Amino acid sequence: MGGDLRRGGLPGGPDTAGTRSGAEPRPAGTPKIVGVVWGLLILNTLGSTGAKTIVPLPRSLIQMITMGALLAAFTLALAVNLRLRIRASAFVLLLTLLLVPSMISSLQLESGFGALFRCARLALFIGTLWLLSRWWDGGLTFVRHHIRMYFAVLGSVAAGLVISPGAAMPELYGGRLVGALWPLTPPQIGQYAAVIIGLTVLLVLGRRTDRASAAVVIVPSLVLLALTHTRTATLGLLIGLVLAIGSLILTSAAARRFFTWAVLCAAVAVVGFSSALRAWFLRGQSQEYLTSLTGRAKVWDALLAAPRTTAEKLFGVGLGDKSFGGLPIDNSWLAVYHEQGLIGVALVAAIIIVLSGVALLRPPSLQRACAIFLISYCAIASYTEAGLGDASPYLLHLALAASLLAAPAAATPLSTPEVPPLSTPEVPRLSTPAVPRRRIPRWAQRSEVT
Template identity: 45%
Template sequence: MSTVTTIRTRLGPKPGFRPVTPERRRRRRVQLAWALLVMNVLTFFPDSVQLIPLPGMVGKLIAQGSLPLAALVALSVNRPARVRPSVFIFLSSLLVTEAAIASLRSEFLFSALYRSTRLFLFVAVLWLLTPWWTRKDLLLVRTHLIVLWFIVGSVVLGFLIAPGMAMPEGRLVGTIWPIPPTQAAHYAAVAAGLTGVLWMAGLLKRWVALTSVAAAIPVLLLTHTRTALVALLAGFLIAGLSLFTARSRARRSFAIAIGVFSVGALTAGSLVTTWLARGQDEDQVAALTGRRFVWDAILAQPRTVWETLLGFGLSNKSFNGLPIDSNWLGTYYDVGLLGVAICVAMVLFVFVGAWFTPQGPRRALALFLVAYCVVASFTESGLSEASPYLLELTLAASLVYSRPPQEGAE
């Protein structure tokens, strides 16, 4: 045995063997911390259909427990704790402070303070991950995309195992982990958009891009979620235009898209109209599936000066038992006009940063993410709480960071 070991030592490692270096270990822990953040915002819905029934307490414990675990992993890789100065994360911290102050006067004090604490810890982990914002290999973007592939893959797998269970009321849902159709559409749309932008920028192989899009787009269409589809198209258009003069792939993609759109408009116009209507009449579509009634009620609610400026404290984004389904009205209800102003500043900061970022993949990816979040924010909520939208807007902010890209954390 000693002779064999000696011979192997002299010959060196086996072909294809990659030693686990300290840098690889750090990178894996950063990826694990980001994946745990995604797990934390992957809300568990105990009343949804499930192939493997989990008790509600267990599912919530998995989702909520991933946040403190992400904090521990981030602290283990960032020792001693060092952060990069960031206007975006500073604004997020202001939002945390404002939410905590507003929650002190909330009618539901315990739940509001719990949500404020969760948002504080969420933003703290984002602070700890700032040293990895400037990597040339786009570590956080690739990690986010890999996690999205797993989520979309679980939705597809659930559909293949039990198609009837996965399509209640004619809309695709996640059944392995309970994911409502709107969230499944969100994950599929962002996965498809990031994949398309990376491919146009020459950073992703064709077969990987085709496989990802071939899985994500059907999921998006089967969820019958209009917001995610419109946000995807808007974000991809803006990102593609930013690469139009620099990448031939972007120009070819636009030519193909125009051809497909023209043929589709002529041959499948009625089918598209039926899909968009989703079985609703004109009054339901005009009322945005009942959202306008909730929005009008929020705006008509009597408020004191304090409640107008600071809101009623963080809630579950519902009003009188009905979902608010609007980031801006949900933010206004929870943290008032001051919270809305902070959210607007966060979005504008990323847009302005992207404007001054040199043309290339980082700028295109940031534009896709921020455009998607802005379009979706009108009928989805999340920028003022720990959510996929805040996580993806942070990802966009990391791409427009002004410091020169570095290979790893300093």
């Protein structure tokens, strides 16, 4: 693993010193503190509700930690970018515009003072993204930060499973894997595992990391994903990888080989393990219960049937906990409609459309493939998960996609050779041959004087 750090493997990151062929040049390099800021943003979006942990953690303490992480992230980002240098970003601009309906609806206090608190949190989150946009140069730096931090989160989940298997797979959640050290739900764990699996696979195909380092990330994450029994994350991973690898097929032989082997393995799995896969997919639920999306459809129908004023239709009722009638909404579009109205829905749709359009217009590359994977995963998960309208992991995934689609900054050489000033070459002077002086006789001089 130590050798991989030097060779630019997954944990080590790219070679910014220009000592390796194919290194990713950046104008001045990304400060290490930027990775710390990104990790703090991820910590802020882990949430404060979930399964019971081995050591009971009060919700107020968890909220204090997550909000403290956001404040620290904004402070550090401001400290490292005191001159407030930012890059133009349609993604962050649309997020900033999303604050308008959020503030208008939250000021009505229909959702209580907690709505104003969530608006302040969203504003700090967006402000931190603006400050970090200075280093969005189309490189893979933030991808590596993303994988490292979420892999650390999954490490805490695995540690809880080893320490207390009963607490990590409680009957309350049907024996699905939860966070026993930090309150994480099965969909959260499945989301984190699916995202880093997809990104790591793409890094391997792009030859930006070696297979040994990738296996350290992919294999444990696949095990945790299987233990969560999360259908949305699994489908998002498979469909997202198909679209991302499909964008590389014409330009990458490795992508073509991987796609061929993946299709063959999928066919064998469907034929040989169809009953086991069906049992895993159903999770012991009936076909009727699965058709109603595990009860989500009833909440959705009630939300759409609820009477609303014109202002509530346009601006929503204010940022809340993504629930309706005490039940989770579990749909990003309906949650945005409920809390930020039709204007919020239009802005979130514009974010997805703009990112997708930019990704389609970019030439084939590893960065484009990673962005396509993240965008498609978030679009698929938005049907059964909420989070596109508030500070959440899904907005961080889309922010990462925006950083990958940013135009590369002009490279600045690390050392500029000294060039001597231009000087005009000396032109040799043409010397006039000396003419012998004519001597005048004295008698002639006297006559001239006379």
